[in-house]
Amino acid sequence: MSWILATPIIIPFATAVLAFLFRHGPEGRWISVLGSAGLLIASIILMVEVLDQGVIAAQMGQWAAPFGITLVADLLSAVMVVITGITGLAVAIYALADVEERKEQLGYHALYQVLLAGVCGAFLTGDLFNLYVWFEVMLISSFGLLILGGQRQQLDGGIKYVTLNLISTILFLSGVGLLYGMTGTLNMADLHGAVQDVDNPGLLVVIAVMFMIAFGVKAAVFPLFFWLPASYHTPAISVSAIFAGLLTKVGVYSLIRMFTLVFTTDVAYTHTILLWVAGFTMVTGVLGAAAMNDFRRILSFHIVSQIGYMILGLALFTPLALVGAVFYLVHHIIVKANLFLVAGVARRIAGSTELSQIGGLYKTAPLLALLFLIPAFSLAGFPPLSGFWAKFVLIKAALEDGGYVIAAVALIVGLLTIYSMTKIWGNAFWKPHPAGLQPRLSSLPPKDRAALLTPIAALAILTCIIGLFPEPFVQFATRSADQLLNPEVYVQTVLSAAPEVSQ
Amino acid sequence: MELLVALMVGVLVAASVHLMLARNVLRFIFGLVLISNAANLTIFVSGRLTPESPPLIPEGATTPVADAANALPQALVLTAIVIGFGLFAFALTLVYRTYQNLGTLNSDEMRLAEPLESKPSAAKQVAEKQYIARDTTS
Numbered sequence: 001m002s003w004i005l006a007t008p009i010i011i012p013f014a015t016a017v018l019a020f021l022f023r024h025g026p027e028g029r030w031i032s033v034l035g036s037a038g039l040l041i042a043s044i045i046l047m048v049e050v051l052d053q054g055v056i057a058a059q060m061g062q063w064a065a066p067f068g069i070t071l072v073a074d075l076l077s078a079v080m081v082v083i084t085g086i087t088g089l090a091v092a093i094y095a096l097a098d099v100e101e102r103k104e105q106l107g108y109h110a111l112y113q114v115l116l117a118g119v120c121g122a123f124l125t126g127d128l129f130n131l132y133v134w135f136e137v138m139l140i141s142s143f144g145l146l147i148l149g150g151q152r153q154q155l156d157g158g159i160k161y162v163t164l165n166l167i168s169t170i171l172f173l174s175g176v177g178l179l180y181g182m183t184g185t186l187n188m189a190d191l192h193g194a195v196q197d198v199d200n201p202g203l204l205v206v207i208a209v210m211f212m213i214a215f216g217v218k219a220a221v222f223p224l225f226f227w228l229p230a231s232y233h234t235p236a237i238s239v240s241a242i243f244a245g246l247l248t249k250v251g252v253y254s255l256i257r258m259f260t261l262v263f264t265t266d267v268a269y270t271h272t273i274l275l276w277v278a279g280f281t282m283v284t285g286v287l288g289a290a291a292m293n294d295f296r297r298i299l300s301f302h303i304v305s306q307i308g309y310m311i312l313g314l315a316l317f318t319p320l321a322l323v324g325a326v327f328y329l330v331h332h333i334i335v336k337a338n339l340f341l342v343a344g345v346a347r348r349i350a351g352s353t354e355l356s357q358i359g360g361l362y363k364t365a366p367l368l369a370l371l372f373l374i375p376a377f378s379l380a381g382f383p384p385l386s387g388f389w390a391k392f393v394l395i396k397a398a399l400e401d402g403g404y405v406i407a408a409v410a411l412i413v414g415l416l417t418i419y420s421m422t423k424i425w426g427n428a429f430w431k432p433h434p435a436g437l438q439p440r441l442s443s444l445p446p447k448d449r450a451a452l453l454t455p456i457a458a459l460a461i462l463t464c465i466i467g468l469f470p471e472p473f474v475q476f477a478t479r480s481a482d483q484l485l486n487p488e489v490y491v492q493t494v495l496s497a498a499p500e501v502s503q
Numbered sequence: 504m505e506l507l508v509a510l511m512v513g514v515l516v517a518a519s520v521h522l523m524l525a526r527n528v529l530r531f532i533f534g535l536v537l538i539s540n541a542a543n544l545t546i547f548v549s550g551r552l553t554p555e556s557p558p559l560i561p562e563g564a565t566t567p568v569a570d571a572a573n574a575l576p577q578a579l580v581l582t583a584i585v586i587g588f589g590l591f592a593f594a595l596t597l598v599y600r601t602y603q604n605l606g607t608l609n610s611d612e613m614r615l616a617e618p619l620e621s622k623p624s625a626a627k628q629v630a631e632k633q634y635i636a637r638d639t640t641s
Contacts, residue, residue, distance in 0.1 A: 136590070140590065156601070166535050
């Protein structure tokens, strides 16, 4: 059983080692693609197992919980790992044509795989300190990816990314220390019971807020998001895409995990803060996007605004709202990574991501226009695409809970999202190219064209499938939300998954 | 003993916040080093300090003596120190490279990735003119 849980972490690590050894030849990039495909297969096996059994857990090194490190997968963890596999493979294929040889020789593919391993580890661990370690694995490889190439712009963005993320890390670490001091355990399932017996609930709320800030920085919520729009538009497109898709969602995942499993002792206080945060995150993010004039910078601010919706689902803390949050997470990762990939192709054929310097894509590259429209409309929430259902569920949950103001905010932010998407559409696609260039997809070498467009098309089709057949996905999210709100099964599975220790 | 360490953590945090509020990125990094040490001490002290009782199992017994020192926080701190060391090595190199490339350590002057958009750039103006020209001719 334990290998099912461990393979999504082991495969990318092994791939990283191989990719690093073969970094000077063309083998490295194919190893990366193969490894990502392996990760996707391993994650699907995990998913099948979790769908069958509900929650599965394994003790690493045969130390019984709560003393050893537990790997545990419930439906939320499993679906996040599957999505990591999907985006990981898509971006690995895209990177075949996107990442220059010089960056490959510096170890791009190895860093990329370590990043995937860190993300999967963070989704699968059941131990708080182990979560910290996975965050660090993720962080150090993302540092490397962000500044790989060493352009001045990248270094500038890198400084802000590195410093602010390190602060969040230290807050997280202090929170772990204090929580351990109060409860004497670091196993998340064990913490669920231990926090009920704490004799100083006030201090527990303080620690909860510390975790909120630490994960809030990672998730890029208001007012802690400034590192994201400062850095996400500077690295290679593949790096932007995987960051945009996965990294902030690890923060959101950790928030959801901690604030459904552990910090539920004072929901009225903590989740009200989260509700305000959600509202402001949505609004500031979308206003920032409306003010930008660069393809990737608009998209970066949209990440912030969309994070608000997921936090909204957590903050409302009703079954339906959590269904919305889970659905939104899955939908958003696919759509956002895809939009960045489209931005990369636009840059390749039109020469820039600065909207004033490109244009004419609709006339000469209609396929790319279509591939942009699908995720863009999905992000804005047009039926019948995946974003519509995600927003629909969340707003319905807000209305049912009596949160009319927050529902109105969510709807207005949706409108403003369309506004900034039309800005990209008008400038990059409808306006003629300012330099008179006629950007065509056929100007790309056929191999590159295949490597760039296949992942975009695949992700776009996935968005359409979720949008056209939302029923199984909503059912899945409902089951997952049910697990999150009733963590007894999770707790029991972890604590009883003790291996038979020979006496 | 706990009180003493707690006070020390407080002083360290105060000093590091002071350092981190500086515009100089290098001072900021030094602040980070200090505050990470404060975090490590927090973990250390939250395991309760029990001087002069090492977590050793007496001969013949299977469990340590009743009020032996807690070994787990020390393991955690050790891990955190190692990770922190790697991160700061990276951060210092990054700051050095940035200084070499940008010629400044003042964070206010680091606006390359996010240029101030008070006036439209030259390229943008040209583009707009062309756009308008095209519009009027057609």
